[in-house]
Amino acid sequence: MTYDLTTIGEGQIRLTVNKGERLLSANSLRMTAACSEANVSGLLAQLGHPVSWASKMPAGDLAERVLSEFRSVGVDLSNMVRAPEGRVALYFMEPGEFPMPGKVTYDRMHTAFRTASIDDFNWDSLFDTRVVFVTGITAALTDDTARLIRYFVDGAAERGIDIVLDVNYRSMLWDPDDACRILAPIAHKASVLFCSRRDAATVFGIDGDGPTSCRKMREHFGVPQVVATDQCNGVYYSSASTGELTFDVERVPVIDRPGAGDAFVAGTLHGFLTSTVLDGIQYGLRTAKFALTHHGDLTHISPAELAIPVTTDIVR
Numbered sequence: 001m002t003y004d005l006t007t008i009g010e011g012q013i014r015l016t017v018n019k020g021e022r023l024l025s026a027n028s029l030r031m032t033a034a035c036s037e038a039n040v041s042g043l044l045a046q047l048g049h050p051v052s053w054a055s056k057m058p059a060g061d062l063a064e065r066v067l068s069e070f071r072s073v074g075v076d077l078s079n080m081v082r083a084p085e086g087r088v089a090l091y092f093m094e095p096g097e098f099p100m101p102g103k104v105t106y107d108r109m110h111t112a113f114r115t116a117s118i119d120d121f122n123w124d125s126l127f128d129t130r131v132v133f134v135t136g137i138t139a140a141l142t143d144d145t146a147r148l149i150r151y152f153v154d155g156a157a158e159r160g161i162d163i164v165l166d167v168n169y170r171s172m173l174w175d176p177d178d179a180c181r182i183l184a185p186i187a188h189k190a191s192v193l194f195c196s197r198r199d200a201a202t203v204f205g206i207d208g209d210g211p212t213s214c215r216k217m218r219e220h221f222g223v224p225q226v227v228a229t230d231q232c233n234g235v236y237y238s239s240a241s242t243g244e245l246t247f248d249v250e251r252v253p254v255i256d257r258p259g260a261g262d263a264f265v266a267g268t269l270h271g272f273l274t275s276t277v278l279d280g281i282q283y284g285l286r287t288a289k290f291a292l293t294h295h296g297d298l299t300h301i302s303p304a305e306l307a308i309p310v311t312t313d314i315v316r
């Protein structure tokens with residue numbers, strides 16, 4: 001097996017407004033790379049996992065800026081598809097400061113990735129893996145990218161490869177009915193499902209407190225393991241053998257928020273790949289906190305830093 005995890009997603013540039021400014025009046029922006037699937041790959045690569053992130057990117061410096069950020073931490077880019085034309089996706093971010101909420105402005109139409117088709121990718125390589133990781137963000141972009149993700153998941157299921165789905169619902173990309181229609185069949189095939197309590201209610205109409213929502217998702221989709229987040233209120237886990245478990249989340253100062261959710265998923269998958277999802281949740285609670293301490297979606301962390309007991313994470 002060449003890879004521990006393979007994944008497909010749209011590489012982007014994030015342009016973030018400095019604290020104390022608004023997009024309408026800002027005259028400088030911080031440039032970092034973004035992509036949920038690449039963020040997860042980048043953290044796992046730093047923890048020693050062979051991971052491949054595939055995307056479709058045009059030539060040029062903007063694409064290189066994205067690729068070099070993930071290449072620099074050891075993500076395998078040999079499955080990257082290069083497009084003769086098309087844009088690199090951008091997204092602008094106002095972090096928000098109480099009482100002003102954060103705000104995302106997408107500029108991701110007409111991108112090279114939107115033209116990605118099943119024929120573009122080297123599936124022998126992408127299926128040479130222990131885990132196929134997909135998110136709702138990529139499935140949300142176009143009918144073609146939804147088809148791509150479905151092909152990836154169906155191929156993985158046929159080959160007995162573990163499928164991990166992070167629902168990651170983005171209301172600016174699609175509506176709950178479409179998300180449910182595309183993501184529910186994927187959830188049914190998943191070995192591990194990540195879904196926030198809020199997304200469970202919005203997309204699947206699954207309500208309840210954290211443990212109840214988590215159990216209902218496991219039963220509804222027949223997924224062996226479900227991990228649900230609920231901002232700072234807790235992390236919830238459900239499996240048939242353990243029932244429902246709740247983990248406290250520690251509040252820490254925030255330098256830069258985007259990427260913390262992906263860091264949590266990556267930390268949890270580090271546990272899935274090396275021991276158990278339950279161990280992974282402890283890693284994930286740590287990597288998510290580390291993610292908040294520095295700029296950029298990609299969390300920089302070494303195996304030694306992951307091992308330092310900086311946490312008061314408690315299982316109840």
Ligand SMILES: O=C(O)C(=O)C[C@H](O)[C@H](O)COP(=O)(O)O
Pocket residue numbers: 012034035036037039137170257258259260261262263297
């Ligand atoms: O493509 C999009 O629409 C994205 O949102 C990409 C995001 O930058 C990351 O996926 C961060 O997400 P969190 O880790 O939940 O903060």
